Amino acid sequence: MNYKDLADLIFPNAKDIEYYEKKYPERSLPEDAIVTRFAPSPTGFVHIGGLMQCVINRHLADQTNGVFLLRIEDTDQKREIEDGVNQIVNSIKDFGIEFDEGMINETESKGNYGPYKQSDRKEIYESYAKYLIEQGRAYPCFATAEELEKMREKQESAKIRTGYYGVWATYRNLPVDEAIEKIKNGEKYIVRFKSMGNEERKIRHHDVIKGNIDFPENDQDIVIIKADGLPTYHFAHAVDDHLMRVTHVIRSDEWVSSIPLHLELFKALGFKVPKYCHYAPILKEEDGKKRKISKRKDPEAAVSYYHEEGIPQEAVCEYLMNIGNSSFELWRKTNPDEDMSKFKFELNKMSVSGAVFDIVKLLDVSKNVISKYSKERLYDEVLSWAKRYDKFLADLIQKDKDYSLKVFGIERQNVKPRKDISKWSDVKDAIIYMYDEEFLDKDISYDYAKISDKSEINKILTTYVEKYFNIEDDKQTWFDKIKDLSEELGYAREVKEYKKEPEKWPGHVGDVSTVLRVALTGRQNTPDMYEIMQVLGKESVLNRIKKAIK
RNA sequence: GGCCCCGUGGUCAAGCGGUUAAGACAUCGCCCUUUCACGGCGGAGACAUGGGUUCGAUUCCCGUCGGGGUCACCA
Numbered sequence: 069m070n071y072k073d074l075a076d077l078i079f080p081n082a083k084d085i086e087y088y089e090k091k092y093p094e095r096s097l098p099e100d101a102i103v104t105r106f107a108p109s110p111t112g113f114v115h116i117g118g119l120m121q122c123v124i125n126r127h128l129a130d131q132t133n134g135v136f137l138l139r140i141e142d143t144d145q146k147r148e149i150e151d152g153v154n155q156i157v158n159s160i161k162d163f164g165i166e167f168d169e170g171m172i173n174e175t176e177s178k179g180n181y182g183p184y185k186q187s188d189r190k191e192i193y194e195s196y197a198k199y200l201i202e203q204g205r206a207y208p209c210f211a212t213a214e215e216l217e218k219m220r221e222k223q224e225s226a227k228i229r230t231g232y233y234g235v236w237a238t239y240r241n242l243p244v245d246e247a248i249e250k251i252k253n254g255e256k257y258i259v260r261f262k263s264m265g266n267e268e269r270k271i272r273h274h275d276v277i278k279g280n281i282d283f284p285e286n287d288q289d290i291v292i293i294k295a296d297g298l299p300t301y302h303f304a305h306a307v308d309d310h311l312m313r314v315t316h317v318i319r320s321d322e323w324v325s326s327i328p329l330h331l332e333l334f335k336a337l338g339f340k341v342p343k344y345c346h347y348a349p350i351l352k353e354e355d356g357k358k359r360k361i362s363k364r365k366d367p368e369a370a371v372s373y374y375h376e377e378g379i380p381q382e383a384v385c386e387y388l389m390n391i392g393n394s395s396f397e398l399w400r401k402t403n404p405d406e407d408m409s410k411f412k413f414e415l416n417k418m419s420v421s422g423a424v425f426d427i428v429k430l431l432d433v434s435k436n437v438i439s440k441y442s443k444e445r446l447y448d449e450v451l452s453w454a455k456r457y458d459k460f461l462a463d464l465i466q467k468d469k470d471y472s473l474k475v476f477g478i479e480r481q482n483v484k485p486r487k488d489i490s491k492w493s494d495v496k497d498a499i500i501y502m503y504d505e506e507f508l509d510k511d512i513s514y515d516y517a518k519i520s521d522k523s524e525i526n527k528i529l530t531t532y533v534e535k536y537f538n539i540e541d542d543k544q545t546w547f548d549k550i551k552d553l554s555e556e557l558g559y560a561r562e563v564k565e566y567k568k569e570p571e572k573w574p575g576h577v578g579d580v581s582t583v584l585r586v587a588l589t590g591r592q593n594t595p596d597m598y599e600i601m602q603v604l605g606k607e608s609v610l611n612r613i614k615k616a617i618k
Numbered sequence: 619g620g621c622c623c624c625g626u627g628g629u630c631a632a633g634c635g636g637u638u639a640a641g642a643c644a645u646c647g648c649c650c651u652u653u654c655a656c657g658g659c660g661g662a663g664a665c666a667u668g669g670g671u672u673c674g675a676u677u678c679c680c681g682u683c684g685g686g687g688u689c690a691c692c693a
Contacts, residue, residue, distance in 0.1 A: 143692090227619075227620095231689075278623070290691095348686090394631050394642090401641085429629075488656085580652080582652075594655095
């Protein structure tokens with residue numbers, strides 16, 4: 069009885085690994101093409117860190133004519149949720165990112181390197197596990213949970229390294245005959261990797277992002293096939309990334325400590341080691357301390373949050389790109405109108421320490437992105453957001469699309485476009501007063517500033533309507549008339565003059581125009597008044613002034 | 619606790635033995651033919667700490683402190 073017999077007994081029907089090596093050949097791609105993957109568990113929830121990974125991976129694949137694929141890691145069936153794959157695919161799609169290969173919904177996939185769901189790859193893992201057993205590099209382990217627990221307690225009380233390794237690995241040297249007999253007797257077992265590593269020996273590994281890292285060799289005989297017949301992450305990672313011909317494993321740095329193990333696994337399987345790129349997770353600051361952003365405590369950890377708030381996907385991607393390569397910001401400054409895809413991303417320039425998530429900065433990126441939108445685009449984006457998250461707003465802007473377009477066009481597309489919207493949820497408040505049905509028919513609490521005497525206000529408004537208001541005026545004429553009005557009523561015509569001798573007048577042209585602004589909009593702060601009046605039109609302006617005088 | 623990583627203004631960060639230690643966001647002030655949003659100009663604000671090495675350390679080495687990750691039949 070030898071390893072071959074043992075392997076045959078455990079996996080009688082497994083195909084020879086040559087079958088898979090041939091079925092999934094090396095990809096014919098340019099020399100430096102990057103093949104990456106996003107490999108989430110189907111919990112449905114996509115984390116902001118996961119999105120960042122997708123933004124970077126997509127970019128890298130495009131930049132090198134490579135491939136970006138989606139693999140679902142569902143080997144822990146306890147954690148799985150209903151519709152998990154769809155939710156992942158859709159939330160990534162919400163950010164304009166598509167995969168070249170992989171799952172496209174719960175059951176279907178595209179690409180020639182599938183299946184792309186680990187639970188469908190069981191027989192592949194079995195072949196490679198069988199191969200390892202044949203080579204004497206894996207073995208059945210009959211240890212029960214209780215035995216392992218006892219072992220751990222012993223190790224802990226003796227203050228030595230915990231784990232299944234060396235002399236503690238009871239079953240690694242079990243004679244093949246005995247193992248076969250136990251299996252035939254129906255004893256339960258799992259399959260472990262047989263490590264040849266030595267903790268005393270050091271290895272140096274080069275991580276694309278983190279640089280050289282020194283570790284002790286791995287010597288743990290980790291589980292590769294669990295009791296449910298599915299592989300553990302480590303084993304699946306080696307088999308899948310090899311067979312899918314992934315060149316760059318880009319993942320969060322919680323995995324760095326597994327590098328020695330993964331290296332040994334790849335070597336034992338005869339696989340070429342991919343380039344590892346471990347990036348730092350996104351952090352959150354709380355009580356002066358930084359911690360990993362968490363899905364339980366932080367709403368902004370879920371990518372759905374940005375969608376709900378109405379932060380454009382481009383803005384989120386740009387911000388994430390910023391965290392990825394800080395040189396992006398500089399590039400953006402010199403290439404304000406260039407598509408983000410033109411930026412050359414460099415993996416080795418990624419930060420080695422985690423960045424605190426800064427929503428204020430994100431919103432700044434966002435308002436700049438939005439300021440470049442045409443009024444038509446703005447309208448479309450706002451509408452599609454509002455249809456889903458703000459029915460009232462959707463109805464409001466749809467009632468008269470042409471009018472709404474004019475509203476959205478105020479101070480837009482000129483040299484210095486307006487930058488007061490950073491997310492779609494800001495829009496309602498920014499435009500609602502422009503709609504007569506939301507203004508004329510509603511109670512408005514006019515909050516006048518400096519000039520607050522009711523009769524004085526009425527005088528200003530009445531005089532303006534009777535002597536100066538003409539909707540046909542061009543901007544300069546309109547402007548001059550406001551000055552004329554101010555002068556006629558005893559206010560300073562120019563702010564500068566007023567500032568020189570403030571005691572000379574009760575106020576200046578700005579104070580007068582504020583009266584008009586508040587009367588027309590109910591607010592002290594608005595975009596350009598001339599444009600507002602033009603959009604409102606003669607009738608609305610008169611009605612609004614009438615309402616204010618009452 | 620073992621192993622590994624990290625430590626430049628409030629935040630994100632350039633820097634890679636000699637710099638007045640960039641830039642962005644935030645903050646403050648001034649200016650910008652009337653507000654606000656922009657835009658312009660300017661201010662305040664940092665190399666965790668102690669030892670080395672060196673003519674010279676933010677940069678290299680060691681210790682200390684601080685932070686993080688990982689030690690599962692979870693990924």
